[in-house]
Amino acid sequence: MESLSPAQPPAASEARCPAHPQKPVLGACARCGTFFCEYDRETVNGKDYCDTCAEHPDVDYLEAFRLKYWGKRDAWTWLVGFGAVFNFFAGAIILANELVNKDTGNTGLLLGLIALVGSGVGVCFWMGMPFARLALCFVPIASLFVSGFVAGAEAVGRGIWPVIITFVMYNNTRNKLFFKEEVSREALQKAWHLYSNNTVARAGFMLSFLSLLIGVLAPISLLCSIIGLRRVNPTATPPVGRKGQAIAGIVISSVSLVGWGTFFGATLLKMLLR
Numbered sequence: 001m002e003s004l005s006p007a008q009p010p011a012a013s014e015a016r017c018p019a020h021p022q023k024p025v026l027g028a029c030a031r032c033g034t035f036f037c038e039y040d041r042e043t044v045n046g047k048d049y050c051d052t053c054a055e056h057p058d059v060d061y062l063e064a065f066r067l068k069y070w071g072k073r074d075a076w077t078w079l080v081g082f083g084a085v086f087n088f089f090a091g092a093i094i095l096a097n098e099l100v101n102k103d104t105g106n107t108g109l110l111l112g113l114i115a116l117v118g119s120g121v122g123v124c125f126w127m128g129m130p131f132a133r134l135a136l137c138f139v140p141i142a143s144l145f146v147s148g149f150v151a152g153a154e155a156v157g158r159g160i161w162p163v164i165i166t167f168v169m170y171n172n173t174r175n176k177l178f179f180k181e182e183v184s185r186e187a188l189q190k191a192w193h194l195y196s197n198n199t200v201a202r203a204g205f206m207l208s209f210l211s212l213l214i215g216v217l218a219p220i221s222l223l224c225s226i227i228g229l230r231r232v233n234p235t236a237t238p239p240v241g242r243k244g245q246a247i248a249g250i251v252i253s254s255v256s257l258v259g260w261g262t263f264f265g266a267t268l269l270k271m272l273l274r
């Protein structure tokens with residue numbers, strides 16, 4: 001701080017921070033243009049902002065995305081909830097059958113118990129109890145183990161899918177947010193891209209493939225893709241991407257539109273000339 005002694009007059013070109021006059025300006029906020037110094041500069045997603053703008057949901061859109069889904073049930077959770085109800089009845093039926101007939105040995109008893117325990121874990125999962133997130137992964141593994149001993153390789157082939165699905169769910173960012181698990185910025189970025197980045201362009205792109213089979217969808221997918229393309233703005237906060245998908249959607253929709261248009265036109269002409 002020796003260099004800033006009162007004897008030394010400040011350089012004319014050296015602007016001072018409006019909030020901290022003792023500090024030189026380092027730059028201007030990318031959102032509102034206010035000058036900032038080292039005290040109020042905040043870097044978010046690679047851009048510099050003033051400290052007020054840095055907390056704005058448009059700027060820290062990943063944080064806004066995180067808060068939006070924090071503690072909120074996702075589709076997976078509802079699936080587990082419904083699965084728990086199903087498992088409860090399945091387990092009860094298996095157990096009742098076992099107790100009445102007593103002809104399948106202890107395996108049926110064990111599978112019925114696994115279904116009931118799985119149902120309980122599923123309910124805890126639906127309620128967002130932290131232990132249930134990992135515990136649920138063991139339910140299909142346990143039933144795979146037991147059924148594998150009884151029915152052999154065929155049952156293992158069928159039972160492997162629930163194991164894979166629970167593993168995918170365990171690693172799903174939206175589901176982690178429901179359980180209020182910390183998620184990396186990278187994972188947030190990926191989830192944001194999937195759920196929030198130019199959803200119109202994404203819908204248009206996906207519908208355009210469907211329009212090749214169902215011609216009436218072509219105008220809708222074309223419209224979505226055009227709107228999506230117009231929205232693309234990589235430098236906005238938050239950025240709007242999916243330019244490639246929007247262009248591909250326009251091309252595929254146009255092909256579908258021309259193809260189905262020719263088909264319907266020809267059919268109509270045939271009918272009129274008959």
Ligand SMILES: [Zn+2]
Pocket residue numbers: 029030031032033034049050051052053054
């Ligand atoms: Zn600002």
Ligand SMILES: [Zn+2]
Pocket residue numbers: 017018019020023036037038039040
């Ligand atoms: Zn300042």
